[in-house]
Amino acid sequence: MVKDKYVWLVALFVAGYVTWVTVSGFLVPATMFSGSVHDQKVTRMQDLGSVESVIVGGSNAVYSLSAERLSELTGETWFNAALPKEGFTQENMTAFLDDFVNSVDGEKISTVVVSSSRQWHAPRRDRPAEQELGFDGMKAAPFWLPSQSLWGLFSEPPAKIFPTMISDYGDLIHDATDLCEPNLRPVATEWATDREIDSLLESWLPLVHSRFPHASIVVTIPSRYMVEPADPAASGEYLERLQARIDAWIGAHPESDGIQVSTILETNYDDPSILCTSGLHYNAAGRLLRTDALYAAMIEKGVAYVG
Amino acid sequence: MDRGVPRLGFANQFALVVFAGFAMATASALSNRSTSTLWIDVVHVAMPALASVMVIGLVRSGILPPLATRAFAYLIFFSVAALTATGFMSVMNGLAVSSPNPFLYGYSFYSASLAYLVLMEGRSASFVRTFDIANPLMLATGPLVISVASMRHWSLRGRLNYFFPFLVVGVFFFIVLGLGLGPALAIKEQLNLVSGLVFGFVFELFIYVNFAGLSLIVYAVAGIIGMRVPLNFKQPFSASNILDFWKGWHLSLSSLLKELFYKPVRARWGTYAAVMVTYLASASWHGMTLNFAIWGCLHGAVFVASIALLKRKHTIWAFVIFPPTVVIARMIFGTPSFDSLVAIVNHIPTRTDATVAAHTVLDWSTETLIALALSIALVFVEYACSRMPLVRGRNYKFLRVRFTQVVLMIGIIMFTTGRIGDVIAAYGQR
Numbered sequence: 001m002v003k004d005k006y007v008w009l010v011a012l013f014v015a016g017y018v019t020w021v022t023v024s025g026f027l028v029p030a031t032m033f034s035g036s037v038h039d040q041k042v043t044r045m046q047d048l049g050s051v052e053s054v055i056v057g058g059s060n061a062v063y064s065l066s067a068e069r070l071s072e073l074t075g076e077t078w079f080n081a082a083l084p085k086e087g088f089t090q091e092n093m094t095a096f097l098d099d100f101v102n103s104v105d106g107e108k109i110s111t112v113v114v115s116s117s118r119q120w121h122a123p124r125r126d127r128p129a130e131q132e133l134g135f136d137g138m139k140a141a142p143f144w145l146p147s148q149s150l151w152g153l154f155s156e157p158p159a160k161i162f163p164t165m166i167s168d169y170g171d172l173i174h175d176a177t178d179l180c181e182p183n184l185r186p187v188a189t190e191w192a193t194d195r196e197i198d199s200l201l202e203s204w205l206p207l208v209h210s211r212f213p214h215a216s217i218v219v220t221i222p223s224r225y226m227v228e229p230a231d232p233a234a235s236g237e238y239l240e241r242l243q244a245r246i247d248a249w250i251g252a253h254p255e256s257d258g259i260q261v262s263t264i265l266e267t268n269y270d271d272p273s274i275l276c277t278s279g280l281h282y283n284a285a286g287r288l289l290r291t292d293a294l295y296a297a298m299i300e301k302g303v304a305y306v307g
Numbered sequence: 308m309d310r311g312v313p314r315l316g317f318a319n320q321f322a323l324v325v326f327a328g329f330a331m332a333t334a335s336a337l338s339n340r341s342t343s344t345l346w347i348d349v350v351h352v353a354m355p356a357l358a359s360v361m362v363i364g365l366v367r368s369g370i371l372p373p374l375a376t377r378a379f380a381y382l383i384f385f386s387v388a389a390l391t392a393t394g395f396m397s398v399m400n401g402l403a404v405s406s407p408n409p410f411l412y413g414y415s416f417y418s419a420s421l422a423y424l425v426l427m428e429g430r431s432a433s434f435v436r437t438f439d440i441a442n443p444l445m446l447a448t449g450p451l452v453i454s455v456a457s458m459r460h461w462s463l464r465g466r467l468n469y470f471f472p473f474l475v476v477g478v479f480f481f482i483v484l485g486l487g488l489g490p491a492l493a494i495k496e497q498l499n500l501v502s503g504l505v506f507g508f509v510f511e512l513f514i515y516v517n518f519a520g521l522s523l524i525v526y527a528v529a530g531i532i533g534m535r536v537p538l539n540f541k542q543p544f545s546a547s548n549i550l551d552f553w554k555g556w557h558l559s560l561s562s563l564l565k566e567l568f569y570k571p572v573r574a575r576w577g578t579y580a581a582v583m584v585t586y587l588a589s590a591s592w593h594g595m596t597l598n599f600a601i602w603g604c605l606h607g608a609v610f611v612a613s614i615a616l617l618k619r620k621h622t623i624w625a626f627v628i629f630p631p632t633v634v635i636a637r638m639i640f641g642t643p644s645f646d647s648l649v650a651i652v653n654h655i656p657t658r659t660d661a662t663v664a665a666h667t668v669l670d671w672s673t674e675t676l677i678a679l680a681l682s683i684a685l686v687f688v689e690y691a692c693s694r695m696p697l698v699r700g701r702n703y704k705f706l707r708v709r710f711t712q713v714v715l716m717i718g719i720i721m722f723t724t725g726r727i728g729d730v731i732a733a734y735g736q737r
Contacts, residue, residue: 006709010471013716020720134726141725143334145482149674149724 024146027153033162033179034084035136037062038096040166041081045103047168052076052108054215055170056097056208057115059084060222063281065115067169069291076110080170086116088133090203096135101211109212111303113294114219117280118200119242121190174284180276189230191238197245205249209259216260218303219246223266223290225279230268239265264297266290321438323532325352328443351412355441358414362421363432376429384422384567387415388591398594400641401514401733402492413446415592420452423563439536444528448521449734450539451559458535466531472707474527479706479715480520482723482730484685487678488513489728494667495641501660503651505668507638512682514637515543517733518557523703537562541701544686545693548625549606549613549632555701557734564589578614583607597645605636674727681718 053076055065061082070078081100087093100106134140141147165176174180192200201219208217219242224230246261267290274286282290329348362383366376390396396411420440424432439445439455458466488509495506522539529536543555553561568588573581583604590603609632616625642648654660671679688705692698697705705711 006468006471006712009709009713009716013475013720016716016720139726139729142730145486145725145730146723147726149722151677151721152674152724155673 020150021144021146024148024150024153025141027148032136032138034059034088035134035138036162037166037172038083038087038135040162040164041083041170042096042099044166044168044170045079045081045100048079048103050077050108051079051104053078053111053113054100054109054212055080055082055113055115056093056204057082057113057222058086058117060117060280061113061115062172063174063276063283064223064287064290065113065294066171066287066291068167068171069288070295071169073292073295078169079104080172082115082170083135085137086118086203087135088137090207092133092135093203094207097207097211106211107214109215111298112208112212112215112217114204114208114217115222116200116204116219117222118196118203119192119221119238121192121196171287174276174287180283189226191234191241194241194245197242198249201245201249205246205256205259205261206253209256216262216303218262218264218298218301220264220294220297221266222280223282223293224268225270225272225275225282226268227270229270235265239263262301262303264294264301266297267293321442324442324444328352328447347409350409351446352441352443354410355413355417355443355446356437359417359421359437359440360434362425363434363437366425366432367430367434369430373429376425380422380426381567383418383425384588385591387418388595390414392595398596398599399592399734400594400598400643401510401517402641402643413443416446416449416451417441419560419563419592423451423453423566426567439534444525445536448525448732449518450522450525450536451563452536453559453563454537455529456535458530458533461533463531466533470527470530472527472712473523473530473703475712475715475719476703476706477520477523477525477527479719480516481524482520483718484516484678484682485513485520485733486724486728486730487674487722488516488682489675489731491668491671491675491679492641494664495643497660497663497667498647498650499654499660499664500651500656502664502667503638503642504634505664506641507634507636509679510641511633511637512679512686514733515540516678516682516685517731519543521732521734538702542689542693542698542703544689545698545701546629546690547622547693548617549609549629550617550625552629552633553610560589560592579611582610582614586610593640598639598642598648601648602636602640605632605639672727674722674724677722 053070053074055061055067055070055078057065059082061080062084065080065082067078067080070076079100081097083093083096087096163176165173165179167173172179204219205217208215221235221239221242243263246263250256250259250261269286269289274282274289276283276286329352333345365371366379371379387396390411391398395408396414399415417440424436424440439452442452445452461469491509492506492513494502494509497503519540526536526538537559539557539559541555541558543552546552546555564585568585569581572584586603586607587600590599593599593602609628612628613625616622616628638651639648642651689698692705695705697708706715
């Protein structure tokens with residue numbers, strides 16, 4: 001009789017554990033901004049119609065580039081597929097773009113803007129290759145373990161549930177939540193090393209070219225808030241070095257034959273009123289400024305046309 | 308005995324484990340979108356089986372005379388040391404979580420089991436042993452396969468009733484305590500003696516709950532599907548000296564080392580020499596590094612000293628040297644290199660080191676601190692209650708009674724999270 005009770009206890013435990021593992025997966029992603037941005041972009045992607053151009057990259061593009069504004073300016077439909085921290089890992093970004101090309105025809109994409117802050121040197125900025133991080137930057141739980149502990153759910157402050165903050169174009173809706181807490185610190189100014197540029201190109205060029213084979217790729221050096229203007233000679237030298245590394249990469253990858261990659265050095269600003277959370281994360285006014293300037297630069301380069 | 312219940316033979320058990328392993332690997336690969344790595348799982352299963360068949364075939368063929376067969380056994384055992392010395396295999400310091408070379412996956416485990424088999428059974432070694440020596444369940448987790456028996460006389464209900472509580476204990480150790488303690492091991496980066504000792508202490512707890520947890524899971528799963536494997540851990544901290552401690556720690560390796568080294572050396576040169584040789588052989592099996600050699604010498608010396616103290620009835624002194632030895636030896640064991648070890652020892656402890664170490668501990672997540680507190684409580688109960696009926700048998704009975712089973716089950720559901728620590732077999736896979 002006692003043993004039969006134990007069988008029921010085991011059954012109850014297994015049922016409770018499986019239920020909690022299943023439920024916990026739905027509770028965690030909404031608690032972190034980056035995870036929530038990913039989840040909401042995936043939802044928007046599922047409702048997409050025809051898309052012709054895409055923005056990819058990191059949080060600078062999430063905050064400070066507008067697919068909606070580029071759609072107005074170019075007459076094409078753009079989607080902002082950038083993710084905070086570029087999805088944290090290459091595997092995540094790959095999975096995310098795979099989700100994207102399941103929703104749209106990747107062969108019809110004509111322009112892809114790659115906007116990454118990895119163009120500036122930062123110690124330990126390399127993307128974690130071995131770590132299995134989720135889209136919120138936390139370690140991804142194996143499927144058989146809960147995404148958070150039940151104890152954590154009760155003992156920590158209530159999870160923040162983000163409102164709808166991603167528009168139909170994939171843009172961040174700045175005033176949907178109290179996102180902006182201006183931080184006036186200027187961002188890093190030391191340019192990326194050759195090794196860091198190669199790492200950046202290796203992350204993006206094969207990924208973008210394989211998913212959007214006919215797209216013209218624009219590697220843009222994001223606009224920054226800077227108190228002191230950047231040294232134009234150093235900026236020019238970096239732009240040349242970036243282009244040289246791109247040419248070397250294309251030369252070393254015969255399979256990328258036909259790939260078109262151009263570079264743009266964006267305008268920096270010294271007006272703190274355009275900032276949202278950092279020198280690379282602009283508010284709505286700053287995003288409009290940056291997007292318009294990027295469009296003008298693309299026109300100048302011949303990679304975009306007046307709509 | 309229920310003769311109506313169909314029984315599983317070794318081959319079927321092996322096939323069941325392999326099938327379950329592939330099913331889990333496939334599910335994991337599909338969920339991670341990395342199906343291209345599935346071939347590695349095939350290699351992981353095929354290589355140990357192939358090596359076992361070849362070795363058993365060679366000794367059964369009778370080509371090797373008895374002396375050469377014995378030498379062959381030791382050659383197999385020390386091949387791990389040679390592979391670590393030449394860099395083909397990583398060392399086993401409890402932090403190398405996977406084999407960098409898929410063709411050498413689990414080699415240190417099945418080679419040790421094969422060495423034992425060749426030495427103990429020689430020409431009479433059966434090919435059937437391939438099924439347990441190459442058993443992926445064992446190779447992935449760490450217990451050595453020195454004796455596996457079929458449990459033909461137990462009904463499935465009987466096996467479930469007896470072994471499932473071990474599974475609950477193992478899961479609690481492995482995922483609640485082990486995953487929780489994992490992030491705390493980062494303190495090893497602070498190369499000073501204070502943090503080093505904290506690391507040694509936490510790392511000892513981590514290795515215990517991780518390896519004992521996995522061993523208990525293997526013991527339970529193997530038992531449920533009809534294989535009786537030895538219990539690899541028997542409440543090692545229900546000990547009052549280092550001799551008692553080793554009677555409960557990684558018993559499959561201890562039993563193997565006893566036959567390969569301790570008994571033959573003791574017969575010729577006495578107990579003290581046998582102890583030292585055994586620990587040095589164990590050190591070489593973990594890896595050919597100075598750290599392991601020092602670890603082996605320290606444990607061997609304290610073991611010898613404890614024998615001498617116990618002979619003179621100085622049980623208190625044998626107890627006094629036991630906990631510091633375990634912690635210091637584990638610090639040496641887990642320190643990544645000899646240079647790091649020298650840096651730790653040469654750094655004179657300061658108040659700042661202590662403050663930094665204390666702040667580091669206080670900064671650990673709630674889950675980690677809970678896991679640390681529960682692990683300390685476990686060790687305390689094992690030691691302090693070692694004469695109580697439920698603890699005296701050293702088979703985790705105090706954790707298998709219904710009340711503690713309910714507590715452990717609630718604990719698993721309350722504290723398990725897959726987002727801290729790494730799901731690793733600290734002692735497995737190499």
